[in-house]
């Protein structure tokens with residue numbers, strides 16, 4: 001790529017995304033995300049310096065302004081003075097992701113959420129004795145927060161209290177990293193299909209974070225257009241008669257969604273439009289299955305792109321590797337494999353690992369996001385070893401983004417295929433042993449069964 005052409009490309013993008021970019025002066029954390037034009041071409045040394053400054057700044061801030069995290073650090077005997085160089089980053093106390101699931105109900109829930117927050121939470125009033133989770137979240141969100149959640153198979157949710165600035169940073173990071181990897185594909189004037197619930201109607205993080213799509217692209221259609229309350233998701237997590245009825249309803253509901261999307265594909269191909277589809281892989285999987293049965297194919301070629309997220313936990317018997325998926329996208333929709341990229345992110349963090357078009361390894365945006373791989377004793381392991389994914393995320397302003405996840409990954413120092421600097425993760429992410437199945441796709445599958453059945 002020529003640097004000038006890329007600069008122009010990302011400049012156009014930044015113009016569209018103006019509302020997501022904070023005013024100057026920027027903190028070291030803002031700088032690490034907003035300053036580099038190409039987040040995947042920052043040279044190693046420069047990225048190390050930016051990332052160190054950003055994380056040191058964020059750590060000091062949470063240490064000073066967040067009583068619960070301060071206590072946690074004191075218990076671990078670590079303070080900002082101990083963080084002198086990049087090798088000290090591994091000393092920063094990490095919060096297990098389970099912590100964000102350990103919440104009470106009703107009015108205590110509001111106090112619990114406030115307790116996680118760094119700095120001030122807005123005052124809210126809920127005119128009810130026993131508010132639901134969504135009522136509490138909505139009260140905070142109308143007062144300026146952007147709290148969202150994700151849930152696991154046990155029915156416990158992970159609630160993350162983002163303020164608007166943090167949420168915007170996450171959305172911007174997602175859009176920028178995908179658009180960078182898919183260069184020069186993106187243009188504002190194209191059509192998009194969001195394979196997710198309507199971001200403006202849900203508090204589910206995976207859906208909500210996609211509201212940036214409506215700013216990055218001119219015309220967006222949404223696959224699922226209604227609200228999904230947390231309590232309903234919990235109900236859907238159950239087993240037994242209700243759950244089998246839901247499965248039946250799901251089949252019926254899916255058909256409608258699939259037919260709508262096929263109609264859209266036909267129109268777009270006929271009009272010769274450029275299209276992008278982003279969201280849950282299994283929605284496109286259903287669409288491709290139906291097309292296969294009908295013996296229908298498309299030939300979008302360079303006019304089409306797909307970005308998926310959420311893993312492959314669709315109906316266990318249909319689980320498919322990301323590689324097989326993109327081969328099918330190529331066969332059935334005629335979209336080149338280089339235009340079909342998977343994204344890995346978590347509700348707890350604001351870092352998005354995006355596959356490179358050449359090798360489909362998940363590249364870490366290393367100017368700000370610091371990944372760590374831990375063994376069973378929670379010690380940092382070397383590149384090339386499997387372990388639990390943890391991270392230091394300086395973009396999290398309203399909560400300490402120093403978190404241990406339940407995912408098992410393998411990290412390499414450099415992409416084996418392309419020449420972008422910085423570490424990569426192998427494309428298949430697993431759940432760590434003994435961890436419940438989670439991820440947007442699993443959650444959305446359950447959500448969909450509620451949504452489409454009702």
Ligand SMILES: [Zn+2]
Pocket residue numbers: 356358359360361363415416417418419420424
């Ligand atoms: Zn690569």
